[in-house]
Amino acid sequence: MNEYIDIGANLTNKSLMQNIDAVLARAQQVGVGQLVVTGTNIEESEAAIALCERFPNQLVCTTGVHPHHASEWLDDYDQILKRLASSQFVRAIGETGLDFNRDFSPRDKQIEVFHQQLSIACELNKPVFTHQRDAHDSFIQILGEYRDRLSQVVVHCFTDDKRALDDCLALDCHIGITGWVCDERRGTELQQLVKYIPANRLMIETDAPYLLPRDLNPKPKSRINEPRHLPHIAARIAQHQGKSLDIFSAECLQTTRQFFNF
Numbered sequence: 001m002n003e004y005i006d007i008g009a010n011l012t013n014k015s016l017m018q019n020i021d022a023v024l025a026r027a028q029q030v031g032v033g034q035l036v037v038t039g040t041n042i043e044e045s046e047a048a049i050a051l052c053e054r055f056p057n058q059l060v061c062t063t064g065v066h067p068h069h070a071s072e073w074l075d076d077y078d079q080i081l082k083r084l085a086s087s088q089f090v091r092a093i094g095e096t097g098l099d100f101n102r103d104f105s106p107r108d109k110q111i112e113v114f115h116q117q118l119s120i121a122c123e124l125n126k127p128v129f130t131h132q133r134d135a136h137d138s139f140i141q142i143l144g145e146y147r148d149r150l151s152q153v154v155v156h157c158f159t160d161d162k163r164a165l166d167d168c169l170a171l172d173c174h175i176g177i178t179g180w181v182c183d184e185r186r187g188t189e190l191q192q193l194v195k196y197i198p199a200n201r202l203m204i205e206t207d208a209p210y211l212l213p214r215d216l217n218p219k220p221k222s223r224i225n226e227p228r229h230l231p232h233i234a235a236r237i238a239q240h241q242g243k244s245l246d247i248f249s250a251e252c253l254q255t256t257r258q259f260f261n262f
Contacts, residue, residue: 006206008205010038026226034059042080062095063084082123094130158190176204177203178211200255202237208226
């Protein structure tokens with residue numbers, strides 16, 4: 001059985017937390033032995049660390065403030081994030097970035113908070129777990145200002161076009177691919193793009209409980225995505241890259257271990 005690491009799972013979401021032991025057991029049964037829990041605000045970052053302490057052999061996490069929560073940023077958040085990042089389980093700063101699709105926080109505040117967290121990552125020499133939606137030009141410009149001082153960057157849940165992919169790779173970013181690649185409606189462009197991502201820059205994630213792969217057969221009764229579906233996502237990417245699943249999964253595992261220090 002191939003081994004996988006899910007680099008982006010929102011395990012503190014109540015839909016997963018209520019059955020977390022079973023969720024992690026189902027993941028292990030299919031080879032998803034380790035996962036990165038996503039921190040999206042201060043409360044969720046603290047919860048992510050607490051969850052890692054419960055499952056120290058399976059979980060690590062990120063700590064950060066998602067652009068949706070940028071308007072919540074307070075003056076002491078930089079010190080709080082630095083304190084949280086001192087945990088042995090925190091392997092990256094984030095989820096941070098820009099989301100101009102929903103604008104749940106004002107764009108100027110999103111930009112300010114993105115700068116703040118990139119600065120923290122530079123200071124702590126931590127990788128960055130980033131989010132970008134409908135904000136590529138601003139995102140890549142800001143990221144470029146810090147890139148030579150950042151250790152590593154992953155663009156989580158990449159769903160953009162070839163120009164955006166080229167820009168991210170030109171900044172030596174890693175690319176996270178989710179079950180979006182399994183979507184016969186919205187994922188067709190991504191299916192063509194995955195072959196352009198070098199093996200040492202590609203990682204995989206479920207973004208559970210979101211983005212349930214649409215081509216699962218049989219279709220689950222629940223719309224809740226789980227880390228156990230990661231091997232299915234891997235198989236689809238391998239198919240579109242023209243590789244065997246064994247080769248793809250081994251390459252992806254090595255890349256992920258190096259990035260998150262597993």
